[in-house]
Amino acid sequence: MTTGPHTALPRPTPTQRWLALVFVSLAMFGNYYVYDALGPIIDLLREQEGFSYVQTGWLYNIYSLAAVLVLLFGGYVIDRWGTKLAIVVFSTICLIAAAVTASTAQFEVMLAGRFLLGLGAEPLIVAATAVLAKWFKGRELSFAFGINLSIARLGSASTDWSTSFAAPLYENWQDPLWLATGVAAVGVTAAMLYWVSEKRAEGRVDLGAPPETDKLDLKQMYAFSQSFWYIVGLCVVFYATVFPFRAFAIDYFQQAHGLDRSTAGMLSSFLPLAAIIVTPLFGLWVDRVGHRSVFMAVGSLVMLPLFLAVTYLPPGPEVGVWLPFVGRAQVPVTLLLVMLLLGGVFSLIPAVMWPSVAYIVRENRLGAAYSMMTLCQQIGVFLVPLAVTSMNQFNAAGPENTGGYASGMWFYTTLAALGLFFSWRLWQVERGPNGHGLERGAKEMAAG
Numbered sequence: 445m446t447t448g449p450h451t452a453l454p455r456p457t458p459t460q461r462w463l464a465l466v467f468v469s470l471a472m473f474g475n476y477y478v479y480d481a482l483g484p485i486i487d488l489l490r491e492q493e494g495f496s497y498v499q500t501g502w503l504y505n506i507y508s509l510a511a512v513l514v515l516l517f518g519g520y521v522i523d524r525w526g527t528k529l530a531i532v533v534f535s536t537i538c539l540i541a542a543a544v545t546a547s548t549a550q551f552e553v554m555l556a557g558r559f560l561l562g563l564g565a566e567p568l569i570v571a572a573t574a575v576l577a578k579w580f581k582g583r584e585l586s587f588a589f590g591i592n593l594s595i596a597r598l599g600s601a602s603t604d605w606s607t608s609f610a611a612p613l614y615e616n617w618q619d620p621l622w623l624a625t626g627v628a629a630v631g632v633t634a635a636m637l638y639w640v641s642e643k644r645a646e647g648r649v650d651l652g653a654p655p656e657t658d659k660l661d662l663k664q665m666y667a668f669s670q671s672f673w674y675i676v677g678l679c680v681v682f683y684a685t686v687f688p689f690r691a692f693a694i695d696y697f698q699q700a701h702g703l704d705r706s707t708a709g710m711l712s713s714f715l716p717l718a719a720i721i722v723t724p725l726f727g728l729w730v731d732r733v734g735h736r737s738v739f740m741a742v743g744s745l746v747m748l749p750l751f752l753a754v755t756y757l758p759p760g761p762e763v764g765v766w767l768p769f770v771g772r773a774q775v776p777v778t779l780l781l782v783m784l785l786l787g788g789v790f791s792l793i794p795a796v797m798w799p800s801v802a803y804i805v806r807e808n809r810l811g812a813a814y815s816m817m818t819l820c821q822q823i824g825v826f827l828v829p830l831a832v833t834s835m836n837q838f839n840a841a842g843p844e845n846t847g848g849y850a851s852g853m854w855f856y857t858t859l860a861a862l863g864l865f866f867s868w869r870l871w872q873v874e875r876g877p878n879g880h881g882l883e884r885g886a887k888e889m890a891a892g
Contacts, residue, residue: 456649460641461579465588467638468572469595471535474631475565476599478542479507481624482558484607488617493549503558508826510562515570515819522571522811527578528642530571530811535635537564539628546621566822570814575638577802577810585799586736590727593794594720599627601716668813671873671882672804675797676817677866678740681859682747682793684824686786688832689751689856690715697779700846701759707773710765711783717767718787719794727795736796736882737871743793744864750782750789751856755849800882831855 456464482503489495522530541564545557572592580588606613606620613619690712697708730739759776766772798814805813832852835841841848874882 453647453649456579456645460645460649461584461588464575464579464638464641465591467634467641468531468575469592470634471531471568471631471638472572472592472596473599473602474535474628474634475538475568476596477603477627477631478538478561478624479565480600480603481542481606481621482545484603484614485617485620488614489549492617495551499551503554505826506555506559507562507565508822510559511566511822512819512826514563515566515815515822517815522567522574522815523809527571527575527811528639531568531575531635532632532639534564534568534571535628535632537561538568539625539632541565542621542625542628546618546625549617566818567815570811570818573798573814574810577799578807580799584728584731585802586727586730586795587724588727589799590724590791590795593723597716597720597723601713601720604713668816669804671870672801672813674866674870674873675740675800675804676820678744678793678863678870679797679817680820680824681863681866682744682797683821684828685747685751685856685859685863686715686790687825688829689786692829692832693783696849699841699843700849701754701776701779702843703775707775710767710771710773711775711779713767714780714783715787715790718784719790722788722791723795726792727799730796734882736800737867737874739796740793740800741864741867741871743789743796744860744867746785747789747860748857748864750786751853751860754779754782755853803882828855828859 482500486495486500489500525533538561541557541561543557544560545554547553547557573589576588576592577585603624606623610620610623613623693708693712693715695708697703697711703711726739730736757778760778761776762774763777763780764772765775765780801813801817802810832855835851835855836848839845839848839851841852870882
């Protein structure tokens with residue numbers, strides 16, 4: 445709760461809150477677009493510039509390495525600078541990173557650009573998350589997070605769709621990356637508009653207590669409650685399961701189920717598309733009814749059998765699907781249902797998990813909390829693909845040996861089971877005397 449003169453100020457109006465959400469979400473849109481812009485040109489880098497699979501792999505891995513290095517202190521920096529400055533600075537770093545990556549095909553330079561992107565993009569996500577907690581805490585917080593995630597993931601989907609609406613650019617590897625740089629510039633513009641909106645709101649509305657200026661003390665800065673660490677545990681295993689699976693999904697569907705590239709790509713796209721549509725709806729629902737730890741447990745439970753389903757269940761009959769900018773395809777019904785359910789889980793858990801932290805951690809430490817949470821997430825996302833690809837290689841997985849993929853799918857299932865355990869323990873703690881109100885809905889919070 446705020447103290448002192450802040451209690452006399454009104455909370456932001458709906459117009460102020462939603463305008464801030466739009467600006468921050470557009471900055472995130474640019475961030476997501478730049479990160480995923482590499483995917484559609486991987487084959488062009490190999491064909492036109494002679495890049496190896498190892499080199500293109502490191503263009504992704506170096507991002508996570510940079511994120512791990514910066515996030516330990518990134519939250520402290522955000523808490524000290526304030527969100528309005530942090531949003532502008534980190535989005536600008538993303539713009540510079542995009543330009544560096546697009547400037548030359550020299551591997552070391554592109555690697556430096558992707559490293560720089562990791563230094564800017566993940567703290568930008570942390571700062572954006574802290575912004576939403578500041579403006580929406582107690583008022584449609586989960587719904588706001590859902591809208592933000594949907595707009596950000598639309599950036600990822602737009603990168604995939606750019607092969608259609610910007611098809612002439614894909615005659616070479618470089619022009620699509622310059623397009624991504626232009627999108628990043630739009631994100632910086634949105635960040636600057638957010639800076640203006642928060643600057644104008646200061647002293648007029650209650651945005652919480654100003655950040656403290658205590659000296660850097662890692663032991664105290666990252667000393668959080670038991671509930672927080674259970675959420676972090678769920679965050680790590682959830683993203684370390686979904687992100688690597690999606691990264692290799694197209695290849696897996698081609699090799700293990702015999703789909704062609706376009707059909708496999710369409711099938712894989714149902715995961716983010718489902719999340720774009722459903723995430724805000726889950727957020728709105730959770731804001732009304734509460735039971736946040738229960739929803740996280742339900743999402744973990746639904747995810748548990750999905751990886752085994754694509755491994756052991758028959759693909760089933762083919763059904764026709766159509767997507768704008770993509771076209772039509774015939775996809776196996778079992779695989780389609782699995783991807784839609786996984787998309788639903790990818791909507792539910794993040795829509796509940798991220799805003800829950802705002803109820804557990806004090807406002808002046810949200811930057812540090814979200815930074816630590818994202819840091820742990822990136823470690824998991826970095827390590828799990830190494831483990832799964834090693835399993836696939838050891839078991840000689842491929843079209844002639846589709847059973848070789850089973851060990852990786854069991855590994856994903858084990859991670860999902862850990863997520864169920866963490867969410868169950870969170871539910872136990874939140875029902876007890878040390879709970880933080882995660883189970884309360886809008887009416888109960890309004891009643892005090």
